[in-house]
Amino acid sequence: MGSDGSQLQIPRVDFRGLSPSSPAGERWGAACEQVMAALESFGCFEAVYDAVSPEIKDELFFRSMPELFALPTATKMANLSTGLPYSGYIGQIPGLAYESLRVGEAYIRENVEEFTSLMWPEGNPSFSNAIWTYAKHVRELEQMVERMILQSMGVEKYYDSHIESLEYGLRLSEYGVPFDQESKVALNSHLDSNTITIVCQYQIDGLEVQTRDGEWIHVVSQPNSFNVMVGESLGAWSNGRLQAPHHRVRVTGNETRYSIIFGSRPGDDAVVEVPKEQVDEEHPLRFRPYKYGDYMQYRFATEEGKNAKEPLQAFAGVGEKVA
Numbered sequence: 200m201g202s203d204g205s206q207l208q209i210p211r212v213d214f215r216g217l218s219p220s221s222p223a224g225e226r227w228g229a230a231c232e233q234v235m236a237a238l239e240s241f242g243c244f245e246a247v248y249d250a251v252s253p254e255i256k257d258e259l260f261f262r263s264m265p266e267l268f269a270l271p272t273a274t275k276m277a278n279l280s281t282g283l284p285y286s287g288y289i290g291q292i293p294g295l296a297y298e299s300l301r302v303g304e305a306y307i308r309e310n311v312e313e314f315t316s317l318m319w320p321e322g323n324p325s326f327s328n329a330i331w332t333y334a335k336h337v338r339e340l341e342q343m344v345e346r347m348i349l350q351s352m353g354v355e356k357y358y359d360s361h362i363e364s365l366e367y368g369l370r371l372s373e374y375g376v377p378f379d380q381e382s383k384v385a386l387n388s389h390l391d392s393n394t395i396t397i398v399c400q401y402q403i404d405g406l407e408v409q410t411r412d413g414e415w416i417h418v419v420s421q422p423n424s425f426n427v428m429v430g431e432s433l434g435a436w437s438n439g440r441l442q443a444p445h446h447r448v449r450v451t452g453n454e455t456r457y458s459i460i461f462g463s464r465p466g467d468d469a470v471v472e473v474p475k476e477q478v479d480e481e482h483p484l485r486f487r488p489y490k491y492g493d494y495m496q497y498r499f500a501t502e503e504g505k506n507a508k509e510p511l512q513a514f515a516g517v518g519e520k521v522a
């Protein structure tokens with residue numbers, strides 16, 4: 200249990216040449232099967248996806264992000280959390296050399312411009328362009344993955360309404376050399392509460408994902424890969440067929456690590472409800488319908504939610520939990 204140094208890798212799925220506008224055909228079908236198999240056993244996979252060019256990644260990882268995090272703390276803190284918890288700047292956490300900023304709906308140009316002018320009143324066109332281009336393409340990857348999941352579950356007819364219920368945020372994160380040099384943990388083990396998370400690490404790895412039997416997998420990323428993970432809401436929506444994996448970040452070297460975390464989540468008032476097609480005698484209902492915003496309040500703003508070992512189960516679980 201909890202052993203280190205595993206040689207295991209998360210499954211890899213090739214998305215090169217696939218397009219959200221033609222979600223069918225032999226290659227699509229094969230990728231769809233691999234995605235579902237990977238998500239059912241690991242809750243995550245590595246997507247090889249060429250749409251984001253190396254130039255965009257170089258701009259973000261080597262220029263924009265170091266420049267962004269070097270800004271005065273007060274400037275970064277202007278990226279306020281509005282609405283749900285963790286929707287803006289995160290940092291100044293005792294014991295953690297970690298800071299993170301969030302751009303909401305970053306595939307919409309005006310939102311990116313608003314964020315940029317908050318950070319750089321004089322403007323920063325190369326940052327704006329890179330973030331916007333990145334978000335646009337990674338959102339397409341997210342929507343391909345969503346479509347594959349719905350197809351595999353036999354509920355593709357809900358695709359449009361499902362996608363409409365989602366919001367998209369992009370986090371830029373910086374991890375310094377961890378204070379805890381024994382564990383080298385830079386971000387503690389957690390579950391994402393959202394729908395899908397797509398993590399991009401570039402040249403400096405550090406993401407680790409836990410298997411269902413407790414082994415930690417060190418995720419080794421390729422320059423053109425993205426790590427796709429199930430969040431708790433998708434787990435609930437799938438009636439437990441998919442499960443969010445525990446994950447953490449460890450920084451083992453002496454270099455600052457950057458990552459970009461693109462996430463979809465239901466809107467504050469959207470209700471996460473298991474489609475009726477997923478429930479039968481063999482698969483009884485596991486989660487009652489819940490409002491995403493209510494769950495976020497419970498999980499991050501109540502003592503019970505903050506301390507629960509399995510907060511989603513405690514908040515919305517019904518019937519017997521199956522392992």
Ligand SMILES: O=C(O)CCC(=O)C(=O)O
Pocket residue numbers: 370372386391398400405406446447448458459460
């Ligand atoms: O930086 C990473 O690789 C993962 C970050 C993460 O898990 C999160 O922000 O929820």
Ligand SMILES: [Fe+2]
Pocket residue numbers: 389390391396446
């Ligand atoms: Fe996470």
